[in-house]
Amino acid sequence: MKKIVGVLLACVVGITVLGGWNIDEVEAAKKNDEITIYLVRHGKTFFNTTGQVQGFADSPLTDKGISQAKKLGTGLKNIKFDLAYSSDLGRQRNTAKLILAKSGNAKTELLEHDGFKEWNYGGYEGKTNEEMWTPVFEKNGFKMDEEWSDYGKLVEKIGDEGIANSIAENDPLKAAETYDEITTRGQAAMNKVIKDAKKQKAKNVMIVSSGSMIPTLLELIAPGEYDGETIDNCSVTTLKYKAGKYSVKKIGDMQYVE
Structure with a gap:
């Protein structure tokens, strides 16, 4: 009984936990992770x-x-x-x-x-942004301009996956990822x-x-x-x-x- 009480007391005051670590040490280890x-x-x-x-x-x-x-x-x-x-x-x-x-x-x-x-970007590397992006915008019903006004709408509609795959599909060299x-x-x-x-x-x-x-x-x-x-x-x-x-x-x- 004394052993049980001793273990419970130690746990309550944060002196002993599994492996001989105290509670503060365990919390510190978690933080350090x-x-x-x-x-x-x-x-x-x-x-x-x-x-x-x-x-x-x-x-x-x-x-x-x-x-x-x-x-x-x-x-x-x-x-x-x-x-x-x-x-x-x-x-x-x-x-x-x-x-x-x-x-x-x-x-x-x-x-x-x-x-x-x-x-x-494969065959589009070094070319103008308009040359690569205009076909992607227009295919999805948007307009490519200097302010990239419709870019958010484009991303919302087809996402990064749709954009990347469209560029790869359009790439004349078929080298884009x-x-x-x-x-x-x-x-x-x-x-x-x-x-x-x-x-x-x-x-x-x-x-x-x-x-x-x-x-x-x-x-x-x-x-x-x-x-x-x-x-x-x-x-x-x-x-x-x-x-x-x-x-x-x-x-x-x-x-x-x-």
């Missing part, structure tokens, strides 16, 4: 400025894009990034390096994964991040990706959370990962750049 992911769009590029299609094709950061990345790095200077990722696209890699340097994380190794590349191809590599990339983070007990992870791929990643890991918010250059989308689930905290945050 949380991973914060900073999902960043690269800085402004030459193709962003000229209105050219930019997927697997690349163009350099402009002076504004470099400035955006530096400002973002300064804004994130109090965060220690345990892991950092981009793809091998120069605009993503260089943005990531600038952020790491300015945030005091220059020693953090930058890892690369193809899953974070922008969508591959289908939605299944895009999501397969995107999911593999996120799985790798979580695996690495758990192995290294990482708390903060930075990923630099692109404007179409970021919403795709969000839909993969937190379906329904993305609702058409603008993903501007060097915006930050903040995620939390815990106990096998993602939660979205902020989407397209521009506070550090503006």
Whole structure:
């Protein structure tokens, strides 16, 4: 009886639980299992400025894009990034390096994964946005203009899947990715991040990706959370990962750049 009373008393006051841990230690362990992911769009590029299609094709950061990345790095200077990722696209890699340097994380190794590349637009790469997008808009009863006024309606009607598959279908070279191809590599990339983070007990992870791929990643890991918010250059989308689930905290945050 004394043993039973002793165990009950210990549990009540938070001294003993299974495995010899106290309650505070268990709660701390649960908290430490949380991973914060900073999902960043690269800085402004030459193709962003000229209105050219930019997927697997690349163009350099402009002076504004470099400035955006530096400002973002300064804004994130109090965060220690345990892991950092981009793809091998120069605009993503260089943005990531600038952020790491300015945030005091220059020693953090930058890892690369193809899953974070922008969508591959095949034969449309380098051509004008109008040339690729006008057929997609018109087929669905909308108009393509400089303000992208009907884009939200287009997404609502056919979604990212419909858009990606329409571009792939229209591509004269038949080299553009289908939605299944895009999501397969995107999911593999996120799985790798979580695996690495758990192995290294990482708390903060930075990923630099692109404007179409970021919403795709969000839909993969937190379906329904993305609702058409603008993903501007060097915006930050903040995620939390815990106990096998993602939660979205902020989407397209521009506070550090503006």
